[in-house]
Amino acid sequence: MLGQKNSDKLFEICNKIIIWFFILIIAYPLVYICSASISDPALVSSGQMWLWPRGITFEGFERVFQNAEIWMGYRNTIFYTLLGTFINLAVTLPCAYALSRQDLKGKGLIMGLLVFTMFFEGGLIPTYLLVKDLQMTNTIWAMVIPNAAAVWNIIVTTTFFKVTIPRQLEESAEIDGASTFRIFFQIVLPLSAPIIAVMALFYGVGHWNQYFNALIYLSDRDLYPLQLILREILVLNQMSTELMNTADPESLIEQMRVANIIKYAVMIVSAAPLLIVYPFLQRFFLKGVMIGSIKG
The missing domain is CATH 1.20.5 (Single alpha-helices involved in coiled-coils or other helix-helix interfaces)
Incomplete structure (x- = not known):
């Protein structure tokens, strides 16, 4: 003992x-x-x-925030993140709830088609041609519609609904005459705060860090997100340092100093909002992920 x-x-x-x-x-x-x-x-x-x-x-932060495009990028990124996350949740939650119900016909086929997209995709060029044919290039919709839902998140949310929401509760509501929509909005969603917070965090982080779609689909600088603006600042500072005439060592040293001090300030500027928001969602995070991915 x-x-x-x-x-x-x-x-x-x-x-x-x-x-x-x-x-x-x-x-x-x-x-x-x-x-x-x-x-x-x-x-x-x-x-x-x-x-x-x-x-x-604080020279690095002063130089970063003196750039008007930084504030424009912040505004655009916040808008893309809020709108995109809302669209993601509006697609993921109803889809997951429908797949969690036993009375859904063709549920196995639908799930199979969703899982199929996790292994095979059209590729970059077909996706771009599709977005272009839908006339979404150089619009805000190119930033939020192509990534409207993630199959893995749908699967995790489906498992959460199966494990957490008692079927007897839904049956009681149906006996009382509640429709499927009323059950979903008035019973299921209020009981699903952990998984909603987790999905909002997953999708929100993805939208906040998104720059590749903007690089491909956007040409209007007024629509650029923060990450693309910060990328340009880092690339331009690096290029200007490399192209600087080495015959002027003092200017080269000053340019390298500015590039180094801006580099770290840019990292903080881009990551700080997520670091601030995460602690408020952390209490939901563990519960939602564990129930949605391990059980069932």
């Missing part, structure tokens, strides 16, 4: 060591980027700043 307790303690200690090891691996890059964004770039480049900020300066 004593040996068993000692082995349990040893197991617990090993688990804590492993957990703290992974926490340090994950936390260090985040702390480093935050510190580098407000540190003297010369100290960062020379390796004198390795954890805490040194030579504190």
Whole structure:
């Protein structure tokens, strides 16, 4: 009995060591980027700043936010994220609920067709031609419609509905004369806050980080999302540094300094909103993912 307790303690200690090891691996890059964004770039480049900020300066953030296109990109990205996430949920939740019901005819065929799209897709060129034929190029719809639903998220949500929502509750509502739509909106959705929060987070992060669709479908700069604007800033600074005349070393050093200080500030600007929002959804995250993906 004593040996068993000692082995349990040893197991617990090993688990804590492993957990703290992974926490340090994950936390260090985040702390480093935050510190580098407000540190003297010369100290960062020379390796004198390795954890805490040194030579504190907010020049990088000042240069980033002085760019009017940054604010335009923020506005567009927030709009794309809110609208896109709403469309994603409006497609995913009803589809998942329909697939979770036993009385749906052809459910196996529908699920098979959905799973088929996870392994085979049309490819980039056919997708672009489809979006173009639908006259969505260079419009906001090219950012939100092509990715209206993810099959994996539909499967996870379907499992959540099967496991969490008692069939007896739906049958009682049907006996009382409630329609399928009323059951879905007044009974199922209020009981599904965890999976709704998880899906909103998944889809929201995808829309916030989206730049490839904008790169392909958008040509109007007024529609550019934040990630595409930040990408241009980093690329232009890198190109200007590489093309700078080496005969003017002072200008080259200054350009490299500006490029380095902007690089870390851009990372913080793009990631900060998600880091702020996530803690408010974290309490739903674990419950929704575990129930939706493991059980059933």
